[in-house]
Amino acid sequence: MIRLAVAALLLAAASAQAAPGVTRLVPPSELFTSNDPNPPVIARFLPGQRFDLQATVRLDAGATLAAFEFAVDGVPLKPAKAVTSVVTTGLSLPAGSNAAVVSQRAYSNAKPGIHRLTVNATQSDGQRVSATGNFEVVALKGLEAGGAGRKAKNIIILLGDGMGAAHRTAARIMAKGYAQGKAHAALAMDTFPNTGMVMTSSLDAIVTDSSPGMSNYVTGNKAANNQEGVFPDDTLDAFDNPRVEYLSEYLHRTQGKALGVVTTADVFDATPAANAVHTANRGNGTGIVDQFLDDRGLTGLSVLMGGGRKWFLPNGDALKADGSRNGQAVNGSQRDAKTDYVLPSDLVAGWGAAVGAKDPSRDLIADFQGAGFAYAPDRLGLAAAAGADKLLGLFAYSNMNVAFDKINKRRGVSTIVDDYGFPDQPMLDEMAAAALQVLSRQKNGFVALIEGASIDKQAHLMDTDRWLLEVIEFDRAVQVAKDFAAKHPDTLVIVTADHECSGAAIIGASTKPVAAIRAAAAPAEGASAPSAATLRDPVVGVYQAAKFPKYVIATDGYPQSTDVDYKMLIGYGANADRYESWLANATPTQDSQQPFVGQAPQSGYPANPSVRNQGAGFLVTGQVPGDQAVHTATDVPLSALGRGASLFSGVMDNTDIFFKIAQAATKGAK
Numbered sequence: 001m002i003r004l005a006v007a008a009l010l011l012a013a014a015s016a017q018a019a020p021g022v023t024r025l026v027p028p029s030e031l032f033t034s035n036d037p038n039p040p041v042i043a044r045f046l047p048g049q050r051f052d053l054q055a056t057v058r059l060d061a062g063a064t065l066a067a068f069e070f071a072v073d074g075v076p077l078k079p080a081k082a083v084t085s086v087v088t089t090g091l092s093l094p095a096g097s098n099a100a101v102v103s104q105r106a107y108s109n110a111k112p113g114i115h116r117l118t119v120n121a122t123q124s125d126g127q128r129v130s131a132t133g134n135f136e137v138v139a140l141k142g143l144e145a146g147g148a149g150r151k152a153k154n155i156i157i158l159l160g161d162g163m164g165a166a167h168r169t170a171a172r173i174m175a176k177g178y179a180q181g182k183a184h185a186a187l188a189m190d191t192f193p194n195t196g197m198v199m200t201s202s203l204d205a206i207v208t209d210s211s212p213g214m215s216n217y218v219t220g221n222k223a224a225n226n227q228e229g230v231f232p233d234d235t236l237d238a239f240d241n242p243r244v245e246y247l248s249e250y251l252h253r254t255q256g257k258a259l260g261v262v263t264t265a266d267v268f269d270a271t272p273a274a275n276a277v278h279t280a281n282r283g284n285g286t287g288i289v290d291q292f293l294d295d296r297g298l299t300g301l302s303v304l305m306g307g308g309r310k311w312f313l314p315n316g317d318a319l320k321a322d323g324s325r326n327g328q329a330v331n332g333s334q335r336d337a338k339t340d341y342v343l344p345s346d347l348v349a350g351w352g353a354a355v356g357a358k359d360p361s362r363d364l365i366a367d368f369q370g371a372g373f374a375y376a377p378d379r380l381g382l383a384a385a386a387g388a389d390k391l392l393g394l395f396a397y398s399n400m401n402v403a404f405d406k407i408n409k410r411r412g413v414s415t416i417v418d419d420y421g422f423p424d425q426p427m428l429d430e431m432a433a434a435a436l437q438v439l440s441r442q443k444n445g446f447v448a449l450i451e452g453a454s455i456d457k458q459a460h461l462m463d464t465d466r467w468l469l470e471v472i473e474f475d476r477a478v479q480v481a482k483d484f485a486a487k488h489p490d491t492l493v494i495v496t497a498d499h500e501c502s503g504a505a506i507i508g509a510s511t512k513p514v515a516a517i518r519a520a521a522a523p524a525e526g527a528s529a530p531s532a533a534t535l536r537d538p539v540v541g542v543y544q545a546a547k548f549p550k551y552v553i554a555t556d557g558y559p560q561s562t563d564v565d566y567k568m569l570i571g572y573g574a575n576a577d578r579y580e581s582w583l584a585n586a587t588p589t590q591d592s593q594q595p596f597v598g599q600a601p602q603s604g605y606p607a608n609p610s611v612r613n614q615g616a617g618f619l620v621t622g623q624v625p626g627d628q629a630v631h632t633a634t635d636v637p638l639s640a641l642g643r644g645a646s647l648f649s650g651v652m653d654n655t656d657i658f659f660k661i662a663q664a665a666t667k668g669a670k
Contacts (some may be wrong), residue, residue: 002156003206010179013477019059019060019127019129020057020058020059020063020121020123020127020129021057021058021129021131021163022055022056022057022058022119022121022129022130022131022565023056023057023058023099023234024054024055024056024232024233025054025055025117025133026052026053026054026055026130026231026232026233026242027043027051027117027135027221027231027443028041028042028043028132028133028203028232028639029041029042029043029117029133029134029135029660030042030230031116031132031133031134032133032134034133037134040077041114041134041135041136042139042203042221042222043136043221043465044135044136044137044220044221044243044655044659045108045109045135045136045137045138045220045221046138046140046220046250046659046662046666047109047110047111047112047137047138047139047140047255048108048109048110048250049108049244049245050101050106050107050108050244050245050249050250050351051107051108051221051242051243051244051245052104052105052106052107052231052241052243052244052350053070053077053103053104053107053119053212053242053572054101054102054103054231054242055068055070055101055102055119055121056091056093056100056101056103056118056233056234056561057098057099057100057101057102057121057129058098058099058252059098059099059100059123060098060123060125060655061098062098063098063123063124063125063127064088064100064123064124065086065088065102065121065122065123065124066122066123066124066126066288066641067122068086068119068120068121068122069119069120069122070103070104070107070117070118070119070248071117071118071119071120072109072115072116072117072118073115073116074118075091076117076120077104077107077155079104079105079107079154080349081259082345082346082349082350083104083105083106083346083349083350084102084103084104084105084346085102085103085104085105085344085346085347086100086101086102086347087100087101087102087235087240087344088097088100088101090235090236090237090663091234091235092234092235092236092323093234097283099234100121101234101235102119102121102234103242104350105243105346105347105349105350106243106350106351109137109445110137110652111137112137112138112139113136113137113139114134114135114136115134115135115136115137115632116132116133116134117132117133117134117135117596118130118131118375118393118578119131119230121477128284137153138659139558140662140663140666140667141663141667142657142667145516150446150490150540150643150668151490151643151662151664151665151666151667151668152404152491152642152643152644152664152665152668152669153444153445153488153490153491153492153643153665154286154439154440154445154446154447154448154488154491154492154526155247155251155257155445155446155447155448155491155492155494155661155665156432156436156448156450156481156484156485156491156492156493156494157217157447157448157449157450157494157496158189158216158450158451158452158474158477158481158494158495158496159214159449159450159451159452159495159496159498160451160452160455160471160474160495160496160500161210161271161451161452161453161454161455161457161497161498161501162291162455162456162457162459162460162467162495162497162498162499162500162502162631163455163456163471163474163480163497163500163501163636164500164501164504164632164634164636164637165500165636165637166501166504166505166506166570166667167455167467167471167504168187168189168190168466168471168637169506169669170471170504170568170570171187171192171468171471171472171475172186172187172190173466173477173506173568174185174472174548174549174551174559174562174568175330175472175553175557175559175651177548177550179548187475187478188475188476188478188479188482189475189495189639190639191641192482192493192495192639192640192641192645193480193641194639194640194641194646194647194648194649195637195638195639195640195648195649196637196638196648196649196650196651196652197635197636197637197638197650197652198496198497198635198636198637198651198652198653198654198657199635199649199651199652199653199654200213200216200497200498200499200500200633200634200635200654201222201633201634202216202222202223202225203223203224203225203231203232204224204225204232205221205225206408206633207499207630207631207632207633208498208499208631208633209225209282209499209631209664210229210269210271210274210282210456210498210499211223211225211226211227211228211273211282212224212225212228212274213269213270213271213274213498213499213654214225214228214270214274214275214449214498214657215227215229215656216655217247217496217498217654217655217657218244218246218248218274218275218658219244219246219247219655219658220244220655220658220659220662221244222655222661223244223274224280226280226281226282226283227241227279227280227281227282228262228270228273228274228278228282228564228646229243229244229246229274229276229277229278229279229281230242230244230279231244232280233280237285237341237344238279238280238284238287238341239279239280239284239341239343239455240343240344241278241279241280242349243278243347243351244278246275246276247275247447247658247661247662248275248276248299248300248301248447249276249298249299250662250667251300251447251665252298252299252300254666255302255444255445255666256443256444257300257444257445257446257447257665258300258303258435258439258440258442258444258445258446258447259275259276259299259300259301259302259303259446259447259448260301260302260303260304260438260439260446260447260448260449261275261276261292261301261303261304261306261433261448261449262303262305262306262428262430262431262432262435262448262449262450263268263306263307263449263450263451263453263596264273264306264307264395264399264400264402264428264451264452264453264454264470264473265306265308265399265400265451265453265454265457266285266306266308266309266310266311266398266399267289267292267304267305267306267307267308267311268285268288268289268311268594269282269306269308269399269453270282270342270463271449271451271453271498272286272304272449272451273292273307273450274298275447275523276291276292276295276299276301277291277292277295278291278659279291279341283339284339284340284341284546285308285310285311285334285336285339286311286334286335286336286337286360287339287340287341287356288311288337288339288343288666289308289311289364290313290340290356290359290362290364290474291341291354291356292304293358293364293367293368293371294353294354295353295354296371297352298339298351298352298353300446302389302390302391302438302442302446303390303391303392303435303439303448304368304373304391304392304393305382305391305392305393305394305395305431305434305435306393306394306395306396306400306431306451306453307394307395307396307397307398307399307400308394308396308397308398309332309335309365309377309394309395309396309397310332310333310335310367310397310398310595311333311334311335311364311370312335312363312368312394313329313331313332313333313335313363313364313365313379313602314331314333314335314360314362314363315329315333315334315335315336315360315361316331316333316361316362317501329595330332330345331525332397332595332596333360333502333595334595335359335360335361335362335364336360337358337359337360340356340357340358340359340360340473341356341358342355342357342358343349343355343356344627346483349581352643359641360525361581365394368392369392370670371390372389372390373388373390373391373392373550374388374391374392375392375393375394376391376394376395376434377393377394377395378395378422378424378425378426379395379424379425379426379430380424381393381435382395382426382430382431382434383427386433386434386437386438387424388438389439390438390443391434391435391439392437393426393431393434395422395425395426396420396422396598396615397418397420397421397422397594397595398591398593398594398595399453399454399457399591399593399594400422400425401416401417401422401425401557401588402456402457402458402469402470402588403421403427403428403454403466403469403470403472403473404465404468404469404470404562404584404588405417405466405588406425406427407427407556407558409423409468410556411554411556413447416587419602420594420602421596424638427473427476428450428452428474428476428477429473429476429477429479429480430472431450431477432450432477432481433480435448435450436448436480436481436484440484440488445490450477450481452470452473452474452477453471454466454467454470455467455471455474455497455501456501457591458470459501459502459629460501460502460503460531460628460629460630461589461608461609461628461629462502462572462575462576462609462628462629463585463588463589463609464570465562465563465584465585466584466585466588467504469558469559469562470559472558473558476557477494478495481493482641482657484590485641485642486535487640489642489643490643491642491643492640492641492642492643492644492645492661492665493640493641493642493645494638494639494648494657494661495638495639495640496636496637496638496639496657496662497636497637498636499631499632499633499636500629500631500632500634500635500636500655501574501629501630501631501632502573502574502575502577502629502632503572503573503574503629503632503634504570504571504572504573505570505571505572505573506568506569506570507540507542507569507570507571508541508543508545508546508568508569509541509542509545509546509547509548509549509566509567509568509569510539510540510541510549510565510566510567510569510582511538511539511540511541511545511566512538512539512565512566512591513565513566514563514564514565514567514583517535517539517581517582517583518583519579520534520535520538521535521540521582521583521613521616521617522616528667529615530581530615530616530617530618531618532618534618535580535581535582535617535618536580536618537660539569539582540569541566541569547566548565549564549566549567549568549633550564550565551564551567552564556624561584562584563583563584565580568592569582572622572629573623573630574612574623574624574629574630574631575620575622575623575624575625575628575629575669576609576612576622576625576627576628576629576630577609577610577619577620577621577622578609578610578612578617578620578622579609579610579611579612579613579614579615579616579617579619579620580613580617580618580620581613582617583616585606585612585613585625587604587605587606588605589605589606589607589608589609589612590602590603590605590606590607590608594650608627608628609627610627635651637650638657642663643669644660644661644663644664644665644669646669646670647660647663647664647669650661
């Protein structure tokens with residue numbers, strides 16, 4: 001009898017597992033995931049904000065999907081056939097799975113409150129399955145009659161990628177100086193009247209990467225790591241994921257606002273793309289830059305500036321059958337069919353998006369110019385193009401050179417930027433000024449993203465001197481935005497970060513003059529290599545031994561040198577192994593995204609921090625594998641100024657920022 005009972009249980013379990021069911025329901029919700037009907041409700045939307053509905057339906061072996069429908073609050077939705085779809089192939093499910101992904105594109109709901117979302121599906125043998133989740137439509141507050149609040153016409157988001165509190169503090173110490181425990185002056189971002197802290201986690205991890213780190217701010221919803229402007233799904237196509245309408249798209253559709261994107265990174269990079277591009281793979285550079293232009297009717301894109309010329313140049317090299325290149329394109333192009341897209345018809349119909357094409361030979365610069373964009377290839381060209389109504393600026397093949405190397409080129413003491421082929425790159429404040437000059441001509445206002453990208457990139461590399469100057473460069477762009485807001489009081493300016501990078505900490509300052517550190521880092525022939533006993537123990541001063549480091553700031557706004565006597569010292573809590581010399585590195589670490597990184601002179605740069613300064617620094621064993629520091633889950637500061645700034649205080653989730661911006665832009669704030 002026991003054996004019969006066990007057999008019956010096994011049979012029942014097998015039957016239950018084989019029965020059709022719903023394994024994913026989008027938007028994500030705890031009601032579906034854990035059967036918890038109580039907050040937190042993950043998915044939140046503005047009244048009328050558009051988003052896709054989707055479900056993955058597990059089918060019995062050999063069965064097909066006969067019908068499906070979505071219902072909200074028990075009322076079936078009857079969309080046009082063109083905006084619904086069923087996908088049964090190309091799924092990222094275990095081998096042998098039989099499933100269908102069903103979608104309804106560009107749904108919206110104007111009624112505030114929590115709504116129940118149900119999907120009903122019928123298998124070919126008549127079996128019916130359903131699943132229920134929920135989402136919230138957030139009511140924005142109208143102002144009382146006679147209230148003092150007015151709408152924000154312009155929104156400027158300044159994003160210091162990877163910039164935590166320690167990065168801001170260290171830049172203040174270097175740029176402004178301290179005496180008797182007080183800063184001589186404040187950074188521009190320090191002067192903003194409202195400040196809070198932001199929680200940065202992504203949909204699928206406590207530690208975010210930059211894609212959801214930015215996307216969460218401008219969709220109001222959590223995205224998964226490496227994804228931007230979409231929810232996760234079970235298809236292999238990175239560009240067909242369920243979309244969420246961006247702040248830029250919502251405000252362009254409802255108010256006619258324009259979009260400007262400015263970055264010191266490659267423009268395809270996670271932060272700039274997560275304001276206008278919908279993809280589940282932040283690395284699909286060709287499709288990402290194409291979508292910037294082709295979907296400008298959805299976003300109102302009027303300014304795009306940064307690096308990334310490699311994605312815009314036509315790739316004329318012979319292509320393999322799979323669309324990849326045969327070697328490096330001579331002109332530096334890395335356009336590739338594998339990273340491009342063609343969108344499904346239901347997504348095109350629902351969103352009004354461009355279909356796209358697999359076109360590595362596309363001349364995207366020419367296409368931008370054909371769409372009315374002035375093109376600036378360098379700083380001189382930027383000055384000439386700032387009077388245009390639309391502006392494209394591409395100042396490097398991939399990521400732009402960092403402030404440390406750009407400013408030293410201008411001073412005539414370094415030719416690092418020449419090694420990348422772009423000797424006349426603008427600084428971020430110059431880019432910001434040009435962008436705001438163009439955007440200010442938009443009669444309905446604008447949304448602008450201005451990113452200091454390499455605070456993060458150099459913190460990953462634990463190159464302290466370089467990320468410090470990145471923060472200073474970023475703060476100069478903050479001053480530009482602050483000055484703009486003073487002249488345009490209907491502007492909201494926000495300064496924040498997508499996450500903290502590297503666990504940076506100001507541990508103190510050197511107790512030795514810089515000449516003594518150089519001597520310890522370059523031992524005489526036959527002497528022992530640098531070690532903790534020679535470069536840490538006698539050098540690192542903590543507490544009162546740290547004193548107040550003194551940097552001399554040149555007329556260009558940057559330190560004459562970061563290698564000063566008794567310089568500030570930085571440690572890292574999320575670091576990989578590195579050799580620490582406490583001295584500025586003469587050359588940057590290799591950037592693997594540069595198309596000619598494998599060729600001289602770039603190939604002669606240190607490959608990574610685990611070999612950089614070997615023989616000139618002591619080994620610091622890290623807490624993480626690999627050769628770079630990593631992001632942390634630490635909250636980041638946010639500062640706000642201008643119209644609606646009073647909304648931004650306390651401890652906030654990154655998705656909260658979206659709704660606060662929308663409040664200021666659509667209903668107004670006091």
